[in-house]
Amino acid sequence: MSARIDLYPTGEISGWKVRPGRVRPYGTSLVPGGVNFSIYSSAATSCTLVLFDKQSRKIMAELLFPDSFRIGDVWSVVIFDLDPESFEYGFRMEGPWDPLIGHRFDPSKVLLDPYVRSISGRNVWGAPPDWNDEFPYRGFVIPEDFDWRGDSSLEIPSEDLIIYEMHVRGFTRHQTSGIAHPGTYAGVVEKIPYLLGLGVNCVELLPVFEFDEFELSVPNSFTGGTNMNYWGYSTVGFFAPKAGFAATGSLGMQADEFKSMVRALHAAGIEVILDVVFNHTCEGDHRGPTISFRGLDNQIYYLLTPEGYYHNFSGCGNSLNCNNPVVRDLVLECLRFWVSEYHIDGFRFDAAAILGRDPSGAIMNNPPLLESVALDPILKKCKLIAEAWDAGGLYLLGKFPNYGRFSEWNGKFRDDTRDFLRGEPDHAALLATRIAGSPDLYEAGGRGPLASINFITCHDGFTLRDLVSYNHKHNDTNGEDNRDGSDDNRSWNCGIEGETTDPGICSLRLRQIKNALLMLMVARGTPMLLMGDEMGRTQWGNNNVYCHDNDLNWLDWSLLERESELFHFTRLAIALRRRHPALRSSRHPRSDIAGALGFPEISWHGSHPWSPDWSPQSHLVAVVFASMTSSGEDVLYYAWNSASTVNMLELPVLPEPFHWRVAVNTGCEAPLDINNDDDAPELEPGASFLIGPYSSIVLFARRH
Amino acid sequence: MWSPNMNITVSQQGSTEVAVITGDITHSVAGDLQEKLLAVLCSTDFLVLDFAGIGILTSAGLRMLLILYREAKVNGKKLVLVAIPESVKDVMSVTGFLEQFVVLNSVNEAIEQVSKSILL
Numbered sequence: 001m002s003a004r005i006d007l008y009p010t011g012e013i014s015g016w017k018v019r020p021g022r023v024r025p026y027g028t029s030l031v032p033g034g035v036n037f038s039i040y041s042s043a044a045t046s047c048t049l050v051l052f053d054k055q056s057r058k059i060m061a062e063l064l065f066p067d068s069f070r071i072g073d074v075w076s077v078v079i080f081d082l083d084p085e086s087f088e089y090g091f092r093m094e095g096p097w098d099p100l101i102g103h104r105f106d107p108s109k110v111l112l113d114p115y116v117r118s119i120s121g122r123n124v125w126g127a128p129p130d131w132n133d134e135f136p137y138r139g140f141v142i143p144e145d146f147d148w149r150g151d152s153s154l155e156i157p158s159e160d161l162i163i164y165e166m167h168v169r170g171f172t173r174h175q176t177s178g179i180a181h182p183g184t185y186a187g188v189v190e191k192i193p194y195l196l197g198l199g200v201n202c203v204e205l206l207p208v209f210e211f212d213e214f215e216l217s218v219p220n221s222f223t224g225g226t227n228m229n230y231w232g233y234s235t236v237g238f239f240a241p242k243a244g245f246a247a248t249g250s251l252g253m254q255a256d257e258f259k260s261m262v263r264a265l266h267a268a269g270i271e272v273i274l275d276v277v278f279n280h281t282c283e284g285d286h287r288g289p290t291i292s293f294r295g296l297d298n299q300i301y302y303l304l305t306p307e308g309y310y311h312n313f314s315g316c317g318n319s320l321n322c323n324n325p326v327v328r329d330l331v332l333e334c335l336r337f338w339v340s341e342y343h344i345d346g347f348r349f350d351a352a353a354i355l356g357r358d359p360s361g362a363i364m365n366n367p368p369l370l371e372s373v374a375l376d377p378i379l380k381k382c383k384l385i386a387e388a389w390d391a392g393g394l395y396l397l398g399k400f401p402n403y404g405r406f407s408e409w410n411g412k413f414r415d416d417t418r419d420f421l422r423g424e425p426d427h428a429a430l431l432a433t434r435i436a437g438s439p440d441l442y443e444a445g446g447r448g449p450l451a452s453i454n455f456i457t458c459h460d461g462f463t464l465r466d467l468v469s470y471n472h473k474h475n476d477t478n479g480e481d482n483r484d485g486s487d488d489n490r491s492w493n494c495g496i497e498g499e500t501t502d503p504g505i506c507s508l509r510l511r512q513i514k515n516a517l518l519m520l521m522v523a524r525g526t527p528m529l530l531m532g533d534e535m536g537r538t539q540w541g542n543n544n545v546y547c548h549d550n551d552l553n554w555l556d557w558s559l560l561e562r563e564s565e566l567f568h569f570t571r572l573a574i575a576l577r578r579r580h581p582a583l584r585s586s587r588h589p590r591s592d593i594a595g596a597l598g599f600p601e602i603s604w605h606g607s608h609p610w611s612p613d614w615s616p617q618s619h620l621v622a623v624v625f626a627s628m629t630s631s632g633e634d635v636l637y638y639a640w641n642s643a644s645t646v647n648m649l650e651l652p653v654l655p656e657p658f659h660w661r662v663a664v665n666t667g668c669e670a671p672l673d674i675n676n677d678d679d680a681p682e683l684e685p686g687a688s689f690l691i692g693p694y695s696s697i698v699l700f701a702r703r704h
Numbered sequence: 705m706w707s708p709n710m711n712i713t714v715s716q717q718g719s720t721e722v723a724v725i726t727g728d729i730t731h732s733v734a735g736d737l738q739e740k741l742l743a744v745l746c747s748t749d750f751l752v753l754d755f756a757g758i759g760i761l762t763s764a765g766l767r768m769l770l771i772l773y774r775e776a777k778v779n780g781k782k783l784v785l786v787a788i789p790e791s792v793k794d795v796m797s798v799t800g801f802l803e804q805f806v807v808l809n810s811v812n813e814a815i816e817q818v819s820k821s822i823l824l
Contacts, residue, residue, distance in 0.1 A: 085731035085764050143767055147804070186798035247798050253763050260800035 007032050009080050013063040020069045021076030026333070027115025027239065028089075028141045031078055035141055037089070038076040039113060040326065041297045043103055044093040047075045050110045052088040052138055054120075060087065088120055088138035089113070093295055099308040102299030104290070110135045112237060112292040114330060118142045118255060119210045119237045125169060125183065125244030126228075126549060129214055137212070137236055137291060140252060144341060146259045153345045154271050155381050156201055158407070158450040158526050159584040162574055163273065164200040165458055166531035167231070167553065168208060168245045174554035181247040185254070185261040192268045198534060198567075199574035202271040204348055206459055207232035208258070209274075210240040215282060216547060220479035227479060227547035231459065233350060234282040234316060236291065238334045241342075262343050271345035273383060274338060278331050279354035279390060284317035285310045300326050303361055311361045313354050313392030322355045328369045331355075336378045346383025348409070353390040356401055363394060367401055374403035385409065385453055398441030402451065410438055410452040410525065415490060417456050417519055418467065420621075421512060422492035423642050423694075428618040431640070435623055436602060437524030439588045450586050452525035456516050457533055460486075461543045464533040467491045468512040469498060474541030477552065485544030498541060508694060514569050514666040514673065515640060515696045521577040522638050522698065524589065534570035535559040565670045572674040576663055576698065579677065582625040582634035595626030596633035597655055597701060602626075605639070609652040619643035620691075624652055633658075633701065639689075640696035649689040651699070659683060660699040667692030677702070709759075712737065714744055720818050721748040722811055726757030729765030738768045742775060749781050752814045756787035766801050773805055782806070784814045 009017035021036045022029075029036045037049055046064065053060040065075040090112055095105030112119065116139035122129070129136060172179055172187035179190040188203070195203065211232040220227050232242065246254035262272050281301075283294050286309055293301035303311040303319040310318040321327050338344040349355065356367040373379060388400040388408045400408055416430040433440050437449025457464045462473075471493045475485045494508045513536065520527045531537070532555045539545050545552045560567055577583050582595075589595075589602035604612035605622035613620060622639035637660065641647045651660060661680035666673055675681070677700065683689070691697055710727035721744050729737065745751055753769075755761075761769075769785075776783040786808045788796070796802035808814045 083731050085762055143763060145767065147770070147800070180794075181798060184798075189798075248795050251760075251762065251795060253795065253799050256763065256799035256801075260798060263800060 004032075013066070013077075014061050016061060016063060016082075017080040018063070019078050019080075021078045023071050023074040023076045025115070026074075027113050027117065028139070030084060030141065030143065034078045034080040035082050035084060036076065036078045038074060039091050039296075040074045041093055041095070042073045042300055042326070043297055044095040044105060046094040048092040049077065049079075050090045050092055051082075052090075052135075054086050054088055054140070057133075062092070084141040084143075088140045090135060090138060091296070099286070102304050102308055104294050104298040106290055106295050109290045109295050111290070111295045112137050113139045114237075114292055114296065115239055115333070116140075116237050117144070117239050118252060119240045119243065120252065122210070122212055122214070123243045123249040123252070125213060125249075137210075139237075142252070142255050144255075146256060148259070148263060148343065151263045151266050151343055153339070153343055153381060154266055154269065155345075156271055157586070158383065159586045160578070161202050161271070161383075161526050162200045162577070163202045163204050163453070163526065163528040164195065164198070164531060165204045165206070165455075165528055167206040167459065168242075169230075169549075170553045171531060171555055174551070174556050176557040177555070178557065183245070184247040185245055185257045186247045189261050189264045192264060192270070195270055196268055198571055199578065200529065201269055202273060202345070203265065204273040204275060204528065206275050207235070207277055207350075208242050208245060209235045209276070210237040210242050212236055212282060213244060213549070218479075220477075220547070222476050222479045228549045229547070230549050230553055231546045233277050233546075234280070235277050236282050238278075238330070239337055259342060266343065271383075272343075273346040273348055273385070274344055275348045275350060276335075277350040278320055278322060278334075279351040280314035280316045280318050280320055285312065288317055297326075300324055303357065303359060311392075313357065313361060313390050313394070314351055315391030319354055319357070319361070319392075321359055322369045323358055323364060323367055325368075328372060331369060332372050332376060335373060336376065339378055339382055344382065346385065348385040348387065350387055351390040352386035352400065352406075353388055353394040353396050354392070356396070357394070361392070370401045370406070371403055374405035383407070398438075402447065404447070407451045407453055407526065409458070410441070410454055412441065413438060413452060413454045413523070413525070414456055414458075417516065418490035420619075420640070420642050421467075421516055421519075422490060423619060423644070424490075426616040428612075428621050429614040431621050432604060432612070432614075432623065435519070435523045435621065435638070437588050443588055448586055449524040449588055450526060453528050454520055454523050454525040455528040455530070456520055457530040458528070459530065462489055462491055462541075463530060463537050463539055464513050464516055465509070465536045465538045466541055466543070467516070468509040469493055469538070470541040471497060472541070473543040474498075475544055477542060478544060478547055485542070489543060499538075510566060511666050511694055513566060515642070515694065517570055517573050518664060518666065518696050518698065519640065521573045522583055522636075524583070524585065527577070529570075531555060532559070535567050536563040565673075568670070569674050572676065573664070575676075576674075580634055580636055580700065581629045582627040582636055585627060589625060595635070596628045597626060597635050597658060599624050599626035599635060599652070603652070605637075605652060607647060608650050620647055622649065635701035636663075637699040638696070639691055641691045642694060644693045646693055647691050649691050651683070651687065651689055653686070654701050656685070657704045658701045659685060659704045660687075661702050662697065663700055664698040665695065666697070667695030710737065712740060717811070717815055718819065719748070720750040720752055720815050722752045722754055724754040724757065728760040728762070729758060729768070730760065730762045731764035734764045734768040738772060741772055745772070745776055745779070745781055745783070750784070750814075750818050751776065751781065752784045752786055752811055754786055754811050755789065755792065758789065758792060761792050761795065766796065766799070770801065770804060782818075784808055786811055786814050
């Protein structure tokens with residue numbers, strides 16, 4: 001006996017067999033015999049489900065929900081005999097138009113379901129849209145039955161993680177990628193061997209929730225072309241993967257392709273973190289389009305001024321009302337969905353400070369959304385990374401409401417490392433603090449160094465090559481007369497602005513890049529590398545390439561050959577970190593706790609051992625990390641001289657039979673710049689070390 | 705694009721049943737097709753699906769095939785896909801379906817392998 005009595009229709013609407021649906025889950029779900037729809041609005045007076053014929057793109061039915069199909073503020077219906085592959089859908093909401101109290105209902109619009117799992121309209125990246133289409137984005141139903149074949153999240157300890165921040169399209173779109181599916185999820189899979197060769201074990205993907213690359217279609221006065229929303233920090237659908245990133249987007253199979261990518265990355269031991277944007281939506285301010293939330297329940301979803309306009313803490317026109325219980329539910333449900341349905345390993349929250357604001361925009365002491373995310377059982381093992389500031393001036397670095405769970409993009413690590421790198425005075429002590437895992441930010445409250453995502457470059461700003469090649473941003477190609485983008489770059493061009501063939505400058509730039517990468521791999525915390533920095537990717541001085549779908553953003557794989565020395569160095573620097581547990585502890589190292597070989601966990605040195613120079617004029621930092629591990633003593637000496645002059649380092653003495661070996665010396669020409677442990681040259685006991693100008697070294701202790 | 709323009713003809717070749725499918729395998733035909741093929745599977749140990757003439761294979765079509773494949777497997781039978789057009793093969797590959805099937809180039813190759821018991 002297996003029949004259920006609720007598998008049968010109870011009536012008809014507009015010629016379709018229906019019955020009252022289930023209110024949860026929100027959105028659509030496939031049920032025996034039909035499709036269940038559920039949609040929320042607190043202020044709509046009526047709700048109509050609109051079905052489009054997928055083939056003709058015309059409306060094939062409009063079903064007004066009877067009042068008996070509403071429970072509380074939620075309408076739901078099961079429609080029978082609906083072929084899931086033949087239709088797309090949206091909703092019309094009737095309700096007041098009264099912006100002063102926050103209502104902007106407009107029944108002429110067909111609205112996107114906020115919980116929709118797949119969206120059509122931008123199926124193929126860059127394919128010219130039909131600008132006359134009144135309803136460009138439409139939802140459709142997909143099976144959620146992917147065969148994971150035993151895959152689950154990797155749960156790599158954060159101390160062992162090496163993050164690679166990348167854009168799905170930019171990673172392989174360039175013609176030099178030499179793969180079958182450039183610019184797609186499938187393309188990422190084809191490049192897994194490359195990622196493994198580099199040694200990273202986590203990719204952090206720039207936004208992959210459905211967005212509209214044509215959203216910023218404004219003429220570019222410089223290029224004469226049209227700007228695009230290439231980065232995608234403007235969500236259309238929080239539950240739908242970007243179709244235009246899928247080789248199979250035109251067939252509506254982006255979800256399967258995305259899952260296939262995650263499964264393949266996991267099989268290679270690589271985690272997947274998503275850059276998620278919950279601070280605003282794609283609907284802009286009061287002049288923006290009505291796509292979903294504005295027409296469903298404007299007053300609930302957005303932070304509004306007393307006059308009914310949109311607070312703009314995001315810099316993108318609106319701000320999501322994240323600490324309203326309904327919106328909180330949406331965000332939480334979304335994160336759970338990506339973790340359970342897509343096996344995602346973690347999230348980086350864009351402009352996350354907004355998530356701690358109350359409905360008036362004020363900062364909350366105990367923001368319920370962040371608490372719910374931090375303590376949610378389904379999210380319990382995934383990585384949570386906050387960009388701890390927003391465009392509204394809220395800067396919470398080191399103070400982000402973290403509940404012991406959120407780490408932070410450490411903006412101070414970026415700034416101090418850049419300043420030390422370019423030789424600014426008064427930065428030796430600050431650099432030391434960053435090396436030690438930023439205890440100034442993360443020791444209080446027991447957060448530890450893993451609260452710090454260490455990075456020097458990210459998608460937002462200069463690439464590493466440009467950081468050592470430009471003193472100023474060069475954003476003319478964005479078409480805004482170089483006004484956009486940050487002026488706080490802390491960069492140094494090494495003598496000439498931009499590209500040069502001057503061998504002295506080229507060699508110095510390469511050394512500076514190596515110094516930066518080495519710092520990233522040696523410092524306590526979780527390092528994050530920007531896509532392409534390992535092969536000297538340039539944006540020709542543009543520090544804000546959000547709008548370019550071209551060579552400014554696409555990774556040129558031919559660099560790999562031209563910059564083979566840099567790639568080799570990066571690979572070995574990553575390997576060095578992975579080989580030496582003393583670099584990766586989850587605790588802040590202490591100078592009053594014994595480490596190994598007579599050294600404390602951390603000790604500071606200078607030209608003379610045990611005599612660090614923290615004076616404003618000092619451009620030298622030297623440190624010994626020492627720890628006992630299951631495989632024995634692990635002791636490393638790291639020194640960075642950012643002065644233009646050489647410095648003689650008297651090395652700390654190791655107990656016999658241990659001798660220092662030279663793992664890295666960026667002052668040496670390749671191949672002597674970096675060595676595997678076994679090939680590393682051994683130093684005589686008591687030897688001094690001549691560290692070159694703008695150079696850094698790593699030594700490690702090994703038995704003679 | 706979504707209209708049911710699918711055809712199937714089944715013939716016996718030695719100990720193998722060969723189903724030649726042409727047209728689009730979409731949700732609207734997947735149910736009927738599955739029923740037909742399951743019936744064929746009841747009467748044979750080896751079923752070859754000749755895809756040389758298929759057009760579109762949608763998400764629902766792929767899922768129907770996978771169910772069929774698993775049905776065959778639990779009953780100790782063999783299902784082989786042959787002559788899949790490159791474009792369809794590509795979609796199956798990037799969505800993770802292809803690796804779940806036994807895929808060969810032609811009907812003859814499948815029959816040969818059956819006769820040599822390679823597929824056992």
